[in-house]
Amino acid sequence: MAADRASGNRKRAPRVQFEHVTKHYPTPGGQPVVALDDVSLQIAPGRITVLVGSSGSGKTTLLRCVNRMVTPTSGRVLIDDADVAGLDAVQLRRTIGYVMQESGLLPHRRVIDNIATVPRLNGTSRRDAHARGLELMDMVGLNRSLATRYPGELSGGQQQRVGVARALAVSPTLLLMDEPFGAVDPIVRADLQTELRALQADLAATIIFVTHDISEALILGDHVVILAESGRIAQQGSGIELVAQPADQFVASFLGLDAERGLRVCEVAGVPVVVDASGRPIGRLNEPGERAAR
Numbered sequence: 001m002a003a004d005r006a007s008g009n010r011k012r013a014p015r016v017q018f019e020h021v022t023k024h025y026p027t028p029g030g031q032p033v034v035a036l037d038d039v040s041l042q043i044a045p046g047r048i049t050v051l052v053g054s055s056g057s058g059k060t061t062l063l064r065c066v067n068r069m070v071t072p073t074s075g076r077v078l079i080d081d082a083d084v085a086g087l088d089a090v091q092l093r094r095t096i097g098y099v100m101q102e103s104g105l106l107p108h109r110r111v112i113d114n115i116a117t118v119p120r121l122n123g124t125s126r127r128d129a130h131a132r133g134l135e136l137m138d139m140v141g142l143n144r145s146l147a148t149r150y151p152g153e154l155s156g157g158q159q160q161r162v163g164v165a166r167a168l169a170v171s172p173t174l175l176l177m178d179e180p181f182g183a184v185d186p187i188v189r190a191d192l193q194t195e196l197r198a199l200q201a202d203l204a205a206t207i208i209f210v211t212h213d214i215s216e217a218l219i220l221g222d223h224v225v226i227l228a229e230s231g232r233i234a235q236q237g238s239g240i241e242l243v244a245q246p247a248d249q250f251v252a253s254f255l256g257l258d259a260e261r262g263l264r265v266c267e268v269a270g271v272p273v274v275v276d277a278s279g280r281p282i283g284r285l286n287e288p289g290e291r292a293a294r
């Protein structure tokens with residue numbers, strides 16, 4: 001992987017397709033939980049697609065169908081043209097970056113060893129994995145002096161950064177992020193969002209980002225998919241399209257267009273900015289094509 005980067009021979013970011021994906025979880029009571037009901041969705045290569053929906057709408061389940069941590073009851077998931085069901089699950093998880101909802105760091109291992117976990121499993125030497133780990137710490141804005149600490153000795157925001165660095169350690173062209181900035185305060189969260197967008201300008205990975213926070217979705221997403229119950233797609237489009245033309249009352253109220261938050265987009269010095277009802281800026285809107293124009 002390191003060689004890959006060094007030679008400038010970066011792999012192309014894949015497209016991901018969900019085809020009629022249904023997932024039932026059995027319950028002791030009898031009636032299964034329908035976590036996903038016939039979800040079909042295309043994820044464009046090299047962009048940030050945000051899946052946004054309330055708790056229980058099936059976001060985590062949908063994401064985990066990609067790296068085979070969840071097996072659909074029916075339907076399939078394709079990475080480029082390969083059905084993931086036919087790929088080796090362990091290999092898949094060692095090549096796809098995955099940032100978990102709770103940082104998922106190993107508490108008894110130092111930061112640098114957490115970051116280097118998968119490269120070590122993939123056979124990278126300890127020395128190379130650590131050298132790369134330190135570079136990744138730079139990339140995600142972590143001071144190298146934290147490398148020898150244990151996760152419990154870091155702030156919530158720092159732990160999230162370690163989680164992102166660990167996911168990037170496999171040089172992923174596909175990155176799954178499950179509410180990665182959920183547990184941190186709003187200011188740190190805004191920093192992490194800005195940094196992720198800057199990082200993506202270089203990575204150009206296919207990123208599937210899950211959140212329940214609509215402002216985060218509008219700020220980060222090239223493409224935003226609003227999920228209702230059982231992964232039903234209420235609407236999808238660019239943030240601007242959704243705010244300009246919500247498909248129905250559910251979407252409008254999810255966007256906060258009719259509520260006291262009154263989210264809207266306004267232009268400041270030619271930059272589209274998401275503001276709330278009081279005119280307080282929440283963040284820059286991630287406009288489609290913005291990166292291409294840079």
Ligand code: ADP
Pocket residue numbers: 025026033034035053054055056057058059060061062
């Ligand atoms: P989200 O990430 O949007 O909160 P999830 O994918 O975690 O949603 O869950 C979707 C639904 O499936 C919820 O009703 C949840 O309770 C249920 N569910 C998730 N995982 C399991 C599981 N392992 N066993 C039983 N039910 C589950």
Ligand code: MG
Pocket residue numbers: 059060061101178
């Ligand atoms: Mg979840």
